[in-house]
Amino acid sequence: MSNAADLRAQKCQHQVTALSADEVSERLQAINNWSLQDGKIVRKFSFKNYYDTLAFVNAIAYVIHAEDHHPELVVTYNQCVVKFDTHSVNGGKGGLSQNDFICAAKLDAIFDQSFV
Template identity: 70%
Template structure:
C-alpha cells in the first residue's frame, strides 16, 4: 500500500499509462480528503482570507512547477479547489497517473505547513 510519505519522496515524471481503478483507490487512501470527481482527483482548501488563499496558490505553483505537472485551480476569496489529472496518459486520452498523487501529497504538505 502506498503512503503519503512515499509520495512526498517522489518526483513527477512523464508517464504513458494511467492508473487502474484499484490503483486509484489505493492512492486515494494515502492522501487526506482527496476525491475522484469527473475524471480528476480534487480537494478544496479553505483559508481565512484572500491573501492566505493567494499565498497558497503561489506556494503550490512554485513547488508543483518543479514536477512539470500543473493543476486546475479554482480560486475564490477564501477557497482554492485543486484538481489533478494527466493529459498525456492513455495515448493522449487522459486519466489519473501517479504524478497526480505525488503532487496532491505535496499540495497537502504545503497546506499543513501554512496551518502551523
C-alpha cells in the same frame, strides 16, 4: 500501498499509462481530503481570507512548476479548489497517473505546514 510520505518523496516522471481503478482507489487512501470527481482527484482548500488563499497558490506554484505537473485551480476569496489529472496518459485521452498523487501529497504538506 503508498502512504503520503512515500508519495512526497517521489519526483514526477513522464507518464503514458493511466492507473487502474484499483490503483487509484489504493492511492486515494494515502491522501486525506481528496476525492475522485469526473476522472480527476479534487480537493478544496479553505482559508481565512483572500491573502491566505493567494499565499497558498503562490506556495504551490513553485512545487507544481518544479514537478512540471500543473493542476486546474479555481481560486475564490477564501478557497482554492485543486483538480489533478494527467493529459498524456491513455494515448492523450487523459486519466490519472502516479504524478497526480505525488503532487497532491506535496500540496497537502504545504497546506498542513503553513495554513492549518
